[in-house]
Amino acid sequence: MSDRMELAAQVSPLSTLVRGVIEWMFPDSSWDDLHSLTAPQCKTRKLTIASVATLMVQVVAGARRSLFAAFTADQASPAPIITASYQAVYGRIGRMAPEFSCALVRESARRCGPLWPLSGGASVPGWKGFRVRIIDGTQPDGSEHRLKVLRTIRAAGLPCRLVAQLDLATGLCVDAVDAEDAYASEQILAQALYERAEPNDLEVCDRHFSTTQAFLQLRKRKAFLLVREHLPQLILRPVGRSRKVGRVETGVVFEQAAELTDGRTGETILVRRLVLKLDQPTESGDTEIRLLTNLPARVNALKIARLYRERWSIELHFDLLKNHLQGEITSLGQPCAAIFALCLSMVAANALAVVQRAMTLAHGEDVTEQLSGYYLADEIAGNYRAVDVLVESTDWKQLGARSTSSFWSWCVRMAERIRPAAFATHPRGPKQPRLRGASGKQRHHYSTHRLLQDAKKRC
Secondary structure (H helix, E strand, O other): OOOHHHHHHOOOOHHHHHHHHHHHHOOOOOHHHHHHHOOOOOOOOOHHHHHHHHHHHHHOOOOOOOOHHHHHHHHHHHOOOOOHHHOOOOOOHHOOOOOHHHHHHHHHHHHHHOOOHHHHHOOOOOOOOEEEEEEEEEEEOOOOOOHHHOOOOOOOOOOOOOEEEEOOOOOEEEEEEEEEEOOHHHHHHHHHHHHHHOOOOOEEOOHHHHHHHHHHHHOOOEEEEEEEOOOHOOEEEEEEEEEEEEEOOOEEEEEEEEEEOOOOOOOOEEEEEEEEEEEEOOOOOEEEEEEEEOOOOOOOOHHHHHHHHHHHHHHHHEEEEEEOOOOOOOOOOOOOHHHHHHHHHHHHHHHHHHHHHHHHHOOOOHHOEEHHHHHHHHHHHHHHHHHHHOHHHHHHHHHOOOOHHHHHHHHHHHHHHOOOHEEEEOOOOOOOOOOOOOOOOOOOOOOOHHHHHHHHHHH
């Protein structure tokens, strides 16, 4: 490393590593090249895509509180990367092609994927031969009412809808499909993900994606689906009798064959139907969970039932994107801008996945399982600016030009300098029963000091 990068590593090896991974994902002119490939109809002149992405990454990483703050800091720097007005920056992001935003997610996963075989693991334990992917949809919460069309309504304005695909073995978001219409159907959006499936891919989905069309599409791709049953969307006919398979941690599993029929074409497909009778009801009161899959009979039903519990991994990932990274920017009401921010947060999360894998090799599996996404994101937000000032652009370009094996060696060496104890989770105890509060209708406020003194007297 150069002297300046060594100094940055002393300040924050984690922030330096994350920034290094992002620079390696998109070296040199790859931002603009990818934009030209995916959105050739959108021309860039004075304002390049690389400069706009650099600003937005600062916001997503938490180094700047808003896009305007990042723009202002850039203009005050000795060598600004933006040579246009802030109105032009907002206009450019508001017109960012959604195809380009999703392509960023795919490209980051494509670049980082080969790092996992170098680290000795690229498949889910017990599922060798399958690429397990989790699919689910999300959307940003209501944006601020800055757009003129939103100022006359009190209801929230939802800027977009997005369906993401998470690789369970690596923790990488490998693909995403978006729609500017927040009311777009997740089932229809997911069809694009099915069309890109490869043989022996296993897609794990919630009940919203429980359609016969999904099974038929994946069967043509020689891929598999594990989904929670949702009968209103299915024409399902049980075949044969249900039999008890065994027990998992949460209940007893039964299996039965079933036949799905496509209501439009009449085409049928034979699937396995698993029923998990729960020991304890879910929060919504369900006493059993019914799963459908086209996995071959050689795959044990108990293993399938256990795998479905991992579907919650993508919900935790969405929490990281929105609440720890700044993927949900409420000031960006334009749909294309909101999609761009959310996809860039997925890119940043993919960089964090590489960091966690490098830390696993450096410190062990037990240590990295206790890492907190909140503390990792907080460290990056606090030191991203310092790393940006200390390391010169030529150093990042040299790092981005490294081969996969050389770059991975650099990642592991940098991860060895990170102190995992500084980013460990602190699990809370069981929740206490919620006490009923006094109404504030008659008395609107209290002195906290007096309440504390009264409590001491009662003790």
